[in-house]
Amino acid sequence: MDQSQKKQGSVPKYELLYHPEIPGRAEYIRLIFEATGTPYSDISNHERTGYTKVQKIITETNPPAFAPPALLIHDPDYDGESIVISQTPNILLYLGLKLGLVPEGDEMAMYHANGLTMTALDMCNEAHDVHHPIDVEQYYEEQRSEAIKKSDVFRKRRIPKFFAYFETVLKKNTEGCGKYLVGKRLTYADTTLWQVLEGIDFAFPNTVRKISKNYHLLFSNFRDNIKDQKGIKEYISSNRRRPFSMGIFRHYPELDT
Template sequence: MAEQPAKKQRTHPPYELLYHPGIPGRGEFIRLAFEVAGVPYTDVANEDKDGGYSTVQGICMNSKPSSSDDNPPVFSPPALRIPGAGRGGKALVIAQTPNVLSYLGERLGLVPEDEGKYYVQQLALTALDLNNEVHDTHHPVGVSLYYEDQKEESLKKAKDVRENRIPKFFSYFERQLKWNQEDGKGKYLVGGKITYADTTVWQVLDGISFAFPKEVEARRGEFKELFEFYEGLKEEKGLREYLASERRLPYSMGIFRHYPELDRQ
């Protein structure tokens, strides 16, 4: 865990992130929220190498009518467990990445205090839609099939995502930066300080840069302000330390994969 100021340690519950070990994945959006807020959390499967993943599986991947502690079932990780925050003083367990971010946003100070919190969630949901579309470039026709068994379809899907979808999303993010220019100065998407919209859009840009390096290199000039935002956020307090730490896991065979044949040729 990152060292945290003692004050913050006392005012937050012991948050537990429940996710697969060894990959950034969708868990990364939640990690980034904690890291930029400077609030401690336990990454259960990565920190407890012995029994951590069994705990995650028991809560998030069971076939019972409850995840744990009388909470409803979870469709799939990531989930967040917060001892003491649920009904009757039990643990609260909630799932779905944008839902967890919405819960944490208000509690970690990562949203404006007014209606702006809906602008933040709107951006995060849209970035997560792009995240899903990029995932589908290597799994267009079968979630449970190997990439090698859907390679022809992947070539078509990746072409459509790179040529049509990525510029549409990038243009939208850039218009958002322009909308927020007065408050955000090109550094933030909503308001004058960091929100989980910034970290979520950043992570998707980072993953796409890993998956499609040639495509991104070719488009940097076209989306100059977006990539200035991307580079600038790496210097943000909390994020800089995190990216240099061992907690930041490398991309491998998760959502963002680098298959050279799917990139711009």
């Protein structure tokens, strides 16, 4: 749409479409809203019949979303139409640009931030696959022995590889002083990686306790810095922040021996 057609003074409205209760993949999106002080509605958690509404919207929209999270956007720029977009990294990129959580005035740095976000989400997906290595639609208990085998590889090889990678990224971004992944201010790559670290720590506390000393920037500078960011700090201590439970990140002691 032509910029001249913009309706002055009206602001976009955002509705988050996700499962109720668990933080899940929607948490990466909530962190953008919270860090930027942007109002949003979390339909499943805010409305009594919210989840029914979420399912209806994501299946009836065109194109339908395969799975939550999705974002319902009412933006005056879109001529009164409501738009639904899906896929976590896609939503993060959209909001990152709209709400100013991408590096300023540097297109390539934006792609770097997005690439780092996707790598953090890869680690999240692998953590999920540890407890569901065979079938996402079956109970953990039905794939427990395979999960135990997978957890061994994840803890011994994949976690250290991801941690070492992000430690190197922090070291190389001298502008960020070990506090930010790209440039010298907060991007959605930082909020996303921070949430993945929280999740890994929840699911694999023994592993993290044992090896975190090897990743000094990641576990002191970076992690502490992000949790103290304006918006994030208040959010963490609010009841809007959902605790980890039986979502993507799960703690089974036998997977963290």
